[in-house]
Amino acid sequence: MTRVAVTGLGALTPLGPDVAALTEGLLSGRSGVRLLEGEQWDALPARLAATVDLDGRLERVEARTLDRVQQLALVAAREAWAHAGAPEVEPTRLAVVIGSGIGGALTILSQYDVLLNRGPRSVSPHLVPMLMPNGPAATVGLELKARAGVHTPVSACASGAEAIAQALTLLRSGAVDIVVAGGSEACVHPLPMAGFAQMRALSTRHDAPEAASRPYDKGRDGFVLGEGAGVLVLETEEHALARGAVVHGWLGGAGLAADAYHVTAPDPEGTGAARSITLALADAGIAAEDIGHVNAHATSTPLGDVAESRALALALGSHRPAVTATKSCTGHLLGAAGAVEAIATLVALRDGLVPPVRNLDDQDDDADVDAVRVVPRKLAHDAALSTSFGFGGHDVSLVFLR
Numbered sequence: 001m002t003r004v005a006v007t008g009l010g011a012l013t014p015l016g017p018d019v020a021a022l023t024e025g026l027l028s029g030r031s032g033v034r035l036l037e038g039e040q041w042d043a044l045p046a047r048l049a050a051t052v053d054l055d056g057r058l059e060r061v062e063a064r065t066l067d068r069v070q071q072l073a074l075v076a077a078r079e080a081w082a083h084a085g086a087p088e089v090e091p092t093r094l095a096v097v098i099g100s101g102i103g104g105a106l107t108i109l110s111q112y113d114v115l116l117n118r119g120p121r122s123v124s125p126h127l128v129p130m131l132m133p134n135g136p137a138a139t140v141g142l143e144l145k146a147r148a149g150v151h152t153p154v155s156a157c158a159s160g161a162e163a164i165a166q167a168l169t170l171l172r173s174g175a176v177d178i179v180v181a182g183g184s185e186a187c188v189h190p191l192p193m194a195g196f197a198q199m200r201a202l203s204t205r206h207d208a209p210e211a212a213s214r215p216y217d218k219g220r221d222g223f224v225l226g227e228g229a230g231v232l233v234l235e236t237e238e239h240a241l242a243r244g245a246v247v248h249g250w251l252g253g254a255g256l257a258a259d260a261y262h263v264t265a266p267d268p269e270g271t272g273a274a275r276s277i278t279l280a281l282a283d284a285g286i287a288a289e290d291i292g293h294v295n296a297h298a299t300s301t302p303l304g305d306v307a308e309s310r311a312l313a314l315a316l317g318s319h320r321p322a323v324t325a326t327k328s329c330t331g332h333l334l335g336a337a338g339a340v341e342a343i344a345t346l347v348a349l350r351d352g353l354v355p356p357v358r359n360l361d362d363q364d365d366d367a368d369v370d371a372v373r374v375v376p377r378k379l380a381h382d383a384a385l386s387t388s389f390g391f392g393g394h395d396v397s398l399v400f401l402r
Helices: 019-028 060-065 068-083 105-118 127-131 135-144 156-173 190-198 237-242 271-284 302-316 334-351
Strands: 004-012 033-035 048-050 094-099 178-185 228-236 249-258 291-295 322-324 383-390 394-401
Touching (some): 004 019, 004 237, 019 334, 068 105, 068 135, 068 178, 068 228, 094 135, 094 334, 127 135, 135 178, 156 228, 156 249, 156 383, 178 334, 228 237, 228 334, 249 334, 271 302, 291 334, 302 383, 334 383, 334 394
Parallel strands (some): 094 178
Antiparallel strands (some): 033 048, 178 228
């Protein structure tokens, strides 16, 4: 079977403008969460978010004609492509797969205000390409002149991880040599935040924003909405070695399943999530005992963290790898989460250090995992797992190899 190399990484997150900032922030336990202040936020019952600084990262025309979700994807893709050495590849052998859970939400909402207040002739001519869910993938595909296909998985919070799984399938098929894959999301806006708050899904720890996202902790009260993008350059082993690329790790396998339980609530027994893990292990040709580290989906919700811990127990049995939950620092990046966390998983494996879970002061007895706490933990194993789950019951697990 074709081996798939990871040769480039790019990330734009609440912890900073690149992968180096993401890595430093996770290892030091730094938080990107803040309290949103101002008239548009004041009436919201939940006013916490983890946002990205885009200042100076784009040309003026890019900032004017691209929705924020597209802008984030483009910046992350440029970093990943440069990190991979800007490889020369036939355009018909290059594909892009970038997922988004929501797409150009900020454009839809802002342009609707324009329509109401100033009339239809004031609506931007760029409206439709800016609001399309496939906008991030299309933007990156145009940038890189990718002609082998541009794809957009829309699987809620599993979108970024599913994009990487789809890239694995494309590369193994022999149809392409390189796939640029990942996820992007930018929907920090009063309307989606009000919707999440009405579901009681968001933390309301306004007095301590940096302590709000606390996976596995008994005091957790919901997730913190974030924005960002993560992009990986993936290529066949043959192509990577032929051009002398630096290989940062290998995408060993992927597993996709579905809960078929509830549109927003996870299966409390974790059976669908466990199935995705088992499928990913089988796809990679490894056993549960080979996994040394899990970057868990762990959103800091009362139900989700427990359900996932049960899924890990079902899939891994008595084996207890070191578990981290990077949303404790970044917040929940929705459709970008799986891609950013895949990057964090690969870096932990490559560098041999698992970042700690921030804010884990008193671990929930029902969330029975070997969580890394306070300081990073050394990692000697050659395989790690990244899990992503989304509304609609989407379950995606990825296995990375050193």
